[in-house]
Amino acid sequence: MSTQHYDVIVIGLGPWGSSAAWHLAARGKSVLGLDKFAPPHMHGSHGGATRLARQSSSAGAQYTTFTKRTFELWDELAAKTGTRLLERSGTVFVGEPGSMWFDKTVASLSASDFEYDALDASTARKRFPWATIGDDEVAVWEPNGTVALVHPAIKALQSEARRLGATLRTGEAVQGWDESASGIVVSTDQGNYSADKVVVTVGARANHLTQLDLPYKVDRQVLANFRQDGLPKAAIYFAKPPGSDEAPAYGCSEPNGEWKFSVPGKGNWIDPEDLSQDLRPGDLERIQEVLSARLPDIDTNPVSTTVCMWSEVEDGHWVIGGHPESSDVVIGTGDMGRGFRYAAVVGEMLADHVDGISRPETNLFLPSRFAIAKA
Structure with a gap:
């Protein structure tokens, strides 16, 4: 039996993989997308209904270019599919000067042309009386900050990829890939496929399927x-106060009228295959303590909980680019907890690597910045 051949096979159809499939199909490629699960799902980093999508970035001012482009692409996708993907609600960032995350956020806004207001504690309290803001704290307000709607966004990426000719198969587990004379052969629990190029976007499970x-x-988050x-x-x-490198607590109103809140920890390392929706002792209490102090008008009895995970790369940046040992394989992983809002532009980056397009920014x-051993 002959093996069906494609220009590109995308392994993993979460937000990054679905976006890559969209961009590649839009460039006229024959695309096969494969996923063990059926995104959107609760087995990765995009679990839940929303993700915050602010314009600022605590990762550095160099992300400004990517921020502008990702919002352009989300708006383009929304127009093409007739789907609301972003809820433009505005974003408040509260912190003490000297806090690493707060200072980097302000620096990224200062280096951009994004609209924002810098507020002292007194002004911030008057504008946001529903939040508790300390005497030593200040705030920045981004009127164009948004909340991304997870399920509509992933479904829109996939529907547009399919409309452009991509074949997306879910519930089919990839077991591995090998180089051959006919290209890259991808083996699944249902058969084999071949392609000129392969894109691996399986999030926290990347080491297994990149063979690196x-x-x-992988950090567990509640x-x-x-x-x-x-x-x-x-x-x-x-x-968090100056001296802490932990990510900030955050929350947002959701489309159903509820309020989502999280207090990220650091060092809750897990094997991605062990991700479970079961809560551990202290999970909920950690959130309730900060919530009651910061947003006192909210009932701290939860309606629901979600356990997800994100991948923390040692230098704080994504891993996107060519496989160090196979020129026909492209890797996208290491979301750093900010991968969803940038998914639209990350898919474009991955498609560029497939096409051999180099962009200095x-x-x-690039994976080549690390000395990477085989897994």
Whole structure:
């Protein structure tokens, strides 16, 4: 029996993989997308209904270019599919000057032409009376900050990829890939396929399917939804005090009227195959303590909880680019907890690598920056 051949096979159809399939199909490629699960799902980093999508970035001012482009692409996709993908609610970022995350956020806004207001504690309290803001804290307000709608966004990426000719197969587990005279042969639990190029976007499971030991760890994160009445539609971050490198607590209003809140920890390392929706002792109490102190009008009895994970790369940047040992394989992993809002532009980056297009501004993501051993 002959093996069906494609220009590109995309392994993993979460937000990055679905976006890559969209961009590649739009460039006229024959595309096969494969996923063990059926995204959107609860087995990776995109679990839940929303993801915050602010314009600022705590990763550095160099992300400004990618921020502008990703919002352009999300708007383009929304227009093509007739789907609302972003809820423009505005974003508040609260913190003390000297806090690493807060200072980097302000620096990224200062280096951009994004609209924002810098507020002292008194002004911030008057504008956001529903939030507790300390005397030593200040805030920045981004009126164009958004909340991304996870399920509509992934479904829109996939539907547009299919409309452009891509074949997307879910519920089919990829077991591995090998180079051959006819290209890359991808083996699944249902058969074999071949392609000129392969894109691997399996998130936290990347080391297995790239056959590498990429320098990232997988951090378990817990989100909780709460009832709220009367709070405005908005997203808010509370930076940890100066000296802490932990990510800020954050929350946002959801389309169903609930409020989502999370207090990220650091060092809750897990094997991605062990991800479970079961809560551990202290998970909920950690969130409730900060929530009651920061947003006192919210009922701290949760409506629901979600456990997800993100991949933390040792230098804080994504891993996007050519496989160091196979010129026909492209890798995309290491979301760093900010991968969803950038998915539209990350898919474009991955498609560029498939096409051999080099863009200097994306060189900081290349896998070749690390000395990588085989897994």
